[in-house]
Amino acid sequence: MFEKIVLQGKYVRLEPLSENHREGLCQAASDGKLWELFFTFVPHPDDIDEFFNKAYEIHKNGAGLTFVTIDEATDKVIGSTRFMNANLANKAVEIGSTFLAKSHQQTKANTEAKLLMLNHAFEVLNLNRVEFLTDYLNHRSRNAILRLGAKQEGVLRSHRVMPNGRIRDTVIFSILSHEWAGVKQHLEYKLC
Secondary structure, three states: OOOOOOEEEEEEEEEEOOHHHHHHHHHHOOOOOOOOOOOOOOOOOOHHHHHHHHHHHHHHOOEEEEEEEEEOOOOOOEEEEEEEEEEEOOOEEEEEEEEHHHOOOOHHHHHHHHHHHHHHHHHHHOOOEEEEEOOOOOOHHHHHHHHHHOEEEEEEEEEEEEEOOOOEEEEEEEEEEEHHHHHHHHHHOOOO
16 A cells, blocks of 8 residues: 655655665754654654664554655755554554654745645545644644644543653544645645
8 A cells, every 4th residue: 555655846855764764864853852852752863773663564564654854955864754553444544753853844844745645645545534643742743733734633631651651642633535625725825
């Protein structure tokens, strides 16, 4: 289901994760020391092997595909995002495990990456539903998901245990296939 394909945009390119991205991902995570954010799962460079192993396992099991986000202007890795928790029987997938180097946050990079992934999910894979989950305390992520055009569905209380042992409440958002045309128009307008 999740073929290793490149999703090409004007500002970013999403390439399937491979070993030649290892150093670039470490540099992207180090730009802002993203692993220090208590409400995320960004890998520390010392833990990058675990990140790669999980990504390969997700793809091997047919549950998703991990991309690296590459800045088209510099051809450098600036982050990562993935299709994950695929439920193909119900034509649904989650987009998550997203991180961007601090220097590329609040730019067009995330908007275009999500446009590319959503377009692939709805127009190539013909899915009915794309989900986004984030920590209740991650207000920046919650606002970014809303700006994409997703709708908040609710809060999953005591949903996950974070690396530091904190019990996380998770906010779930979605975009449905019948909403895609309007969301797509909205995202394309934001990139003008």
